[in-house]
Amino acid sequence: MHIPDNFLSTRVWLTLDGVAAPAVAWVARRAHKGLDEARIPLLGVLGAFVFAAQMVNFPVGVGTSAHLVGGALLTAILGPAPAALVMTAIIATQAFVFQDGGVLALGANVFNMALAGVLAAWVPLRLFSGRRRVSLFLAGFLSVAMSAGLALAELTISGIRMPPRLLALSAGLFAIGAIVEGMITLAAVRAIERLNPRWIGPAPANGSRAWAAIAFAAVLVVVVGLFAASGAPDGVMQIGQWADLHARPVWAAPMADYSLPAGPLWLRRPAAAMLGLGLVGGSAVAASYFLLRRRSS
Amino acid sequence: MHHVVVEQWSRRRSFLHVRDARAKLLVALALLAALATAPASPISAVPFAFLVLTGIAAARLPMASMLRKAAVVLPFSLLFALVEWAAGQPMAGMALLAKSYVSALTVLLLVASTPQPLLLSGMESLGAPRLLVLMAQTLYRYLFVISEQAQHMRLAASCRQGSGARRSRARAFQAAAGALAILFARSYSRAEGIQRAMAARGFTGDFHSLQRRSFNSRDTVFACAGAALAVLAHLVARRP
Amino acid sequence: MSPLIEVRGLRYRYEDGTDALRGIDFTVYPGETVVLLGANGSGKTTFLLHLNGLLQGEGSVRVCGMDVSPRNFREVRSKVGMVFQDADEQLFMPTVLDDVAFGPLNQGFPAEEAAARARSALARVGLGDIEHRAPYHLSAGEKRRAALAGVLAMEPEILVLDEPTTYLDPPAQRNLIGLLVSLPQAKVVATHDVRFAAALATRAVFFDKGRVAKEGKLDEIVELFQWDWGT
Amino acid sequence: MSPLIEVRGLRYRYEDGTDALRGIDFTVYPGETVVLLGANGSGKTTFLLHLNGLLQGEGSVRVCGMDVSPRNFREVRSKVGMVFQDADEQLFMPTVLDDVAFGPLNQGFPAEEAAARARSALARVGLGDIEHRAPYHLSAGEKRRAALAGVLAMEPEILVLDEPTTYLDPPAQRNLIGLLVSLPQAKVVATHDVRFAAALATRAVFFDKGRVAKEGKLDEIVELFQWDWGT
Numbered sequence: 001m002h003i004p005d006n007f008l009s010t011r012v013w014l015t016l017d018g019v020a021a022p023a024v025a026w027v028a029r030r031a032h033k034g035l036d037e038a039r040i041p042l043l044g045v046l047g048a049f050v051f052a053a054q055m056v057n058f059p060v061g062v063g064t065s066a067h068l069v070g071g072a073l074l075t076a077i078l079g080p081a082p083a084a085l086v087m088t089a090i091i092a093t094q095a096f097v098f099q100d101g102g103v104l105a106l107g108a109n110v111f112n113m114a115l116a117g118v119l120a121a122w123v124p125l126r127l128f129s130g131r132r133r134v135s136l137f138l139a140g141f142l143s144v145a146m147s148a149g150l151a152l153a154e155l156t157i158s159g160i161r162m163p164p165r166l167l168a169l170s171a172g173l174f175a176i177g178a179i180v181e182g183m184i185t186l187a188a189v190r191a192i193e194r195l196n197p198r199w200i201g202p203a204p205a206n207g208s209r210a211w212a213a214i215a216f217a218a219v220l221v222v223v224v225g226l227f228a229a230s231g232a233p234d235g236v237m238q239i240g241q242w243a244d245l246h247a248r249p250v251w252a253a254p255m256a257d258y259s260l261p262a263g264p265l266w267l268r269r270p271a272a273a274m275l276g277l278g279l280v281g282g283s284a285v286a287a288s289y290f291l292l293r294r295r296s297s
Numbered sequence: 298m299h300h301v302v303v304e305q306w307s308r309r310r311s312f313l314h315v316r317d318a319r320a321k322l323l324v325a326l327a328l329l330a331a332l333a334t335a336p337a338s339p340i341s342a343v344p345f346a347f348l349v350l351t352g353i354a355a356a357r358l359p360m361a362s363m364l365r366k367a368a369v370v371l372p373f374s375l376l377f378a379l380v381e382w383a384a385g386q387p388m389a390g391m392a393l394l395a396k397s398y399v400s401a402l403t404v405l406l407l408v409a410s411t412p413q414p415l416l417l418s419g420m421e422s423l424g425a426p427r428l429l430v431l432m433a434q435t436l437y438r439y440l441f442v443i444s445e446q447a448q449h450m451r452l453a454a455s456c457r458q459g460s461g462a463r464r465s466r467a468r469a470f471q472a473a474a475g476a477l478a479i480l481f482a483r484s485y486s487r488a489e490g491i492q493r494a495m496a497a498r499g500f501t502g503d504f505h506s507l508q509r510r511s512f513n514s515r516d517t518v519f520a521c522a523g524a525a526l527a528v529l530a531h532l533v534a535r536r537p
Numbered sequence: 538m539s540p541l542i543e544v545r546g547l548r549y550r551y552e553d554g555t556d557a558l559r560g561i562d563f564t565v566y567p568g569e570t571v572v573l574l575g576a577n578g579s580g581k582t583t584f585l586l587h588l589n590g591l592l593q594g595e596g597s598v599r600v601c602g603m604d605v606s607p608r609n610f611r612e613v614r615s616k617v618g619m620v621f622q623d624a625d626e627q628l629f630m631p632t633v634l635d636d637v638a639f640g641p642l643n644q645g646f647p648a649e650e651a652a653a654r655a656r657s658a659l660a661r662v663g664l665g666d667i668e669h670r671a672p673y674h675l676s677a678g679e680k681r682r683a684a685l686a687g688v689l690a691m692e693p694e695i696l697v698l699d700e701p702t703t704y705l706d707p708p709a710q711r712n713l714i715g716l717l718v719s720l721p722q723a724k725v726v727a728t729h730d731v732r733f734a735a736a737l738a739t740r741a742v743f744f745d746k747g748r749v750a751k752e753g754k755l756d757e758i759v760e761l762f763q764w765d766w767g768t
Numbered sequence: 769m770s771p772l773i774e775v776r777g778l779r780y781r782y783e784d785g786t787d788a789l790r791g792i793d794f795t796v797y798p799g800e801t802v803v804l805l806g807a808n809g810s811g812k813t814t815f816l817l818h819l820n821g822l823l824q825g826e827g828s829v830r831v832c833g834m835d836v837s838p839r840n841f842r843e844v845r846s847k848v849g850m851v852f853q854d855a856d857e858q859l860f861m862p863t864v865l866d867d868v869a870f871g872p873l874n875q876g877f878p879a880e881e882a883a884a885r886a887r888s889a890l891a892r893v894g895l896g897d898i899e900h901r902a903p904y905h906l907s908a909g910e911k912r913r914a915a916l917a918g919v920l921a922m923e924p925e926i927l928v929l930d931e932p933t934t935y936l937d938p939p940a941q942r943n944l945i946g947l948l949v950s951l952p953q954a955k956v957v958a959t960h961d962v963r964f965a966a967a968l969a970t971r972a973v974f975f976d977k978g979r980v981a982k983e984g985k986l987d988e989i990v991e992l993f994q995w996d997w998g999t
């Protein structure tokens with residue numbers, strides 16, 4: 001799911017870098033506010049933990065094994081903002097130190113896994129806080145489904161033309177990956193709780209169910225939409241055409257004297273489609289996030 | 298361990314090693330962006346490859362090992378190159394392969410010529426959030442320690458693993474979850490230990506640093522020249 | 538008597554280029570307790586990991602007459618029981634009994650048989666009464682013994698222990714010595730604690746920079762390398 | 769002579785209800801080296817963490833005439849230098865020099881002065897030449913000495929060490945003893961290694977289940993509690 005450089009079209013990575021940078025700054029401020037300074041090492045060490053946890057193999061199916069991705073586990077332990085920040089640190093380290101994922105594509109990877117992924121994990125934890133098992137499974141499932149779906153959509157929109165069958169196949173694989181992440185998250189949290197229940201804070205129980213439900217619906221729409229779209233790439237293009245109409249004015253202003261070559265024509269529309277999708281999904285999720293926070297505090 | 302070697306390389310001395318981290322970061326970003334926006338043809342990567350290989354030579358880093366290490370992106374790129382090929386765009390596929398490899402090599406050159414703490418403080422002065430930078434610093438420091446622990450656990454488990462003929466998958470899954478939990482517990486208590494050690498040495502929340510890097514005129518020249526070369530390479534790549 | 542362990546010309550280099558082992562010859566006969574001494578970083582742990590194929594270097598490693606190679610891992614690993622330095626890393630199941638039964642179950646024994654073996658191993662290390670506790674909450678000495686039980690339950694012919702006294706208080710160390718002496722298996726023990734070594738060793742091997750510098754009586758080796766500190 | 773450390777009736781209970789300390793009285797005078805002995809879990813580490821306010825229980829803890837309370841933490845922590853069991857936890861900065869300078873920087877010294885103090889502390893522990901290495905790559909003995917340097921750079925009046933011999937080979941242990949003996953500060957050392965204790969102690973204190981069971985000469989205490997194992 002780590003997209004290397006040169007896979008995304010310029011507008012896609014540029015847009016996502018532009019979205020991710022201020023979002024991470026905001027998340028960092030938000031995480032800092034609720035953070036006892038002494039806990040800074042904890043965040044870093046847990047980042048290293050998630051990294052190392054990938055060496056622990058979980059058997060799934062015949063002869064294959066999977067490992068933890070970690071966004072949902074961190075969200076359950078730390079809460080959304082610190083979890084997003086830790087994931088950002090992990091992804092950046094992977095990009096720079098291990099050349100796993102691109103540097104220009106850092107914004108895209110951070111957006112997919114650290115921002116959208118953590119958000120998608122957080123909503124069920126919040127909504128179904130009374131039902132631990134369901135919420136933990138859903139958190140793991142949705143976070144990976146969201147990240148993978150976004151990555152797939154970004155690649156498609158960037159003009160990587162996957163044959164529909166391959167696209168459907170990878171969507172299927174990602175769906176399995178999401179189920180496995182749900183199972184691992186559930187099993188790991190329960191094992192950790194057995195060692196010391198205090199390590200996993202109580203799930204936030206308050207907040208209006210209506211708003212949580214809206215947020216949940218938004219996440220579901222994005223996830224289901226992304227997967228449906230990956231089954232039918234033409235659909236993505238349809239969204240693209242629709243979004244292009246609406247997005248053009250937004251693009252026009254900052255990009256008017258965008259001096260870099262604008263790329264072949266066929267690239268422009270998908271890029272705008274990406275923007276449209278990002279705007280729709282992002283704003284729906286962000287809006288419900290803000291509303292949820294407001295209600296709970 | 299891959300990164301241990303890179304870390305050792307990053308502490309060597311050379312023309313490139315002594316440049317300010319910010320200058321190197323900016324030049325690397327310029328190169329990556331110029332390459333990413335160059336036409337989708339494998340030829341586009343050539344001028345950039347030339348620049349990066351020159352950089353590796355200037356930094357006196359072992360060429361063969363660098364080339365090998367950057368190849369980590371190849372499997373993923375190859376898969377997509379095949380996809381493009383199957384879709385009737387062999388050139389686009391080749392371009393993807395060549396460009397992503399040269400990009401990875403560029404990033405590798407950056408980290409192999411810049412010690413990680415300097416790279417991070419460079420990023421901070423370029424606007425990365427401080428909390429994120431502190432976190433990345435701790436992450437990197439304990440990456441090795443905790444990975445080693447995970448490695449030990451894996452070894453210990455595989456000693457008692459048997460053949461798998463009669464292994465119940467549920468049990469193995471539970472064992473993996475248990476291992477994860479133990480790893481978490483150890484990480485958590487390690488974090489507590491670190492917090493104590495910091496507090497014991499007077500830490501009250503403000504990180505002070507010894508590093509006071511100055512951006513000298515050579516760094517300015519390097520940054521400008523690097524950016525200019527990136528643009529030049531881009532222009533060369535655009536020539537049909 | 539044929540040797541239980543026979544190592545010839547073993548070399549190992551870590552990925553980063555560290556030459557950790559540079560030609561080790563090593564033999565263990567039934568009933569022996571061989572102690573490995575040597576400075577930090579001299580290769581003791583690296584060497585022990587070769588004895589059941591957790592690392593594979595150049596040269597030959599034979600255990601109970603079998604070559605240690607992927608084909609034989611299953612058998613070799615049930616012959617060689619390995620106890621690591623950090624007991625926590627070895628105990629990952631939710632209860633002590635589960636943990637100790639983990640090995641026998643993987644060996645293919647049915648659940649009852651595995652539980653019976655686990656209980657008997659726990660009794661042997663004197664932990665019969667804590668089978669339902671969570672390993673993470675045991676004391677340092679109990680953890681060490683639980684880890685040992687996990688290995689004994691697989692009924693190995695050779696016990697390999699890496700710095701088993703770490704974190705233990707003197708009575709727990711004494712306890713461990715008593716326990717190890719009472720076990721009939723051949724043992725290979727790496728340690729920095731010369732007095733612990735003296736209580737167990739029938740033979741000592743001194744590692745130096747990935748080579749065996751000397752092999753023989755513990756006293757002589759301690760004397761030769763000034764490995765103890767004359768207070 | 770007024771005591772450097774004076775603890776009266778100290779009690780501490782962990783959140784989970786474990787009574788780790790149940791009324792400790794303890795005094796250290798300048799120039800002393802007091803060794804803490806006691807079984808695993810008897811409260812030694814918990815006690816040491818009170819000496820600079822990392823934990824705060826009931827009762828009184830005074831250091832250099834000051835009450836150890838949040839008001840005084842800053843001063844107390846520059847008087848009491850604490851070296852923990854796990855050197856990895858103590859070396860948290862990216863390079864050795866950064867790490868050793870961490871304390872002086874927190875004490876408010878400007879960067880050059882802090883670096884100078886760090887260099888002099890590194891020289892004192894014999895690590896002058898590795899200041900730019902990453903702590904991860906050091907050997908066990910070097911790590912321990914670097915951790916000690918980090919504390920010495922703050923010029924404390926009291927050194928507190930928790931199981932400092934863990935992971936060290938005998939020459940490194942000997943080295944550490946030589947180094948500690950050469951340092952003029954008063955020391956409080958918790959250890960399971962009786963011979964290490966014997967090389968340093970001017971006085972010993974035996975902990976038992978959160979209480980001081982006995983205080984006096986090391987030999988007597990070892991004798992009384994059979995704390996060594998007669999080989």
Ligand SMILES: Nc1ncnc2c1ncn2[C@@H]1O[C@H](COP(=O)(O)OP(=O)(O)OP(=O)(O)O)[C@@H](O)[C@H]1O
Pocket residue numbers: 298551552553555556557575576577578579580581582583584908935937
């Ligand atoms: N995973 C690894 N990667 C690279 N080098 C390693 C690794 N593990 C150990 N080494 C190196 O290999 C050499 C031998 O290490 P080993 O751990 O076997 O020594 P040891 O005798 O067990 O030391 P100690 O007494 O401290 O436990 C050392 O130089 C060490 O730094």
Ligand SMILES: Nc1ncnc2c1ncn2[C@@H]1O[C@H](COP(=O)(O)OP(=O)(O)OP(=O)(O)O)[C@@H](O)[C@H]1O
Pocket residue numbers: 677704706782783784786787788806807808809810811812813814815
């Ligand atoms: N964080 C904690 N939470 C709860 N209980 C704890 C915690 N840390 C220690 N304890 C308990 O407090 C008691 C004293 O522990 P402490 O670590 O101080 O002993 P110790 O004398 O240092 O032991 P050792 O020799 O093994 O280091 C033990 O019963 C221990 O289980």
Ligand SMILES: [Mg+2]
Pocket residue numbers: 581582583699
């Ligand atoms: Mg070792």
Ligand SMILES: [Mg+2]
Pocket residue numbers: 812813814930
């Ligand atoms: Mg202790």
